[in-house]
Each structure stands twice: as C-alpha cells, then as structure tokens.
C-alpha cells in the first residue's frame with residue numbers, strides 16, 4: 001500500500017480566511033524560499049510572474065519542511081492550524 005494512496009484519503013478542512021502559513025511580502029525571494037516551489041510535497045508554493053513566491057496553504061500536509069527550510073531566512077510565518085482544521089490524517 002503506497003503512502004501516496006493513503007495520503008489521498010486524508011481530509012483537509014480549510015480554515016477560511018485564516019491560512020496557517022503565509023509568505024511575508026518580499027521583492028526577491030531567497031534560494032531557500034524558491035526551492036519550496038519544488039520540494040513542498042503538497043505543491044502549495046508557486047512563483048508569480050514578478051518572481052515572488054506565493055503560497056496557497058490549502059492541502060498542506062503539515063510536514064514542516066518549509067518551516068525548517070526557511071527558518072533561517074524568516075520569510076514565512078508558520079503555525080499549526082486551529083484544532084479541527086487542516087489535514088486530518090487517516091493512516092492505518
């Protein structure tokens with residue numbers, strides 16, 4: 001049973017208007033932040049036409065990768081979703 005198949009079964013509850021991860025306004029993103037457009041397993045990060053990195057946190061699996069990768073740069077604000085929101089894991 002592949003982990004991807006199980007992840008597909010997770011439910012995600014969007015906390016409308018209260019994203020738990022935000023990218024701070026910036027002109028030029030760091031290499032670490034740009035890397036998130038490739039390594040976020042949920043594909044939450046993307047780059048706009050001006051080159052800034054944006055996030056749509058819906059579907060975030062709370063793996064914490066972006067928090068770790070961008071810890072030094074301070075470009076993102078990261079907190080766990082409120083109780084009852086975010087990903088609800090259904091392993092097993």
Ligand code: SF4
Pocket residue numbers: 021039040041042043044057059060061062063064065066067
């Ligand atoms: Fe993507 Fe993981 Fe960051 Fe969520 S915590 S936005 S899944 S890298």
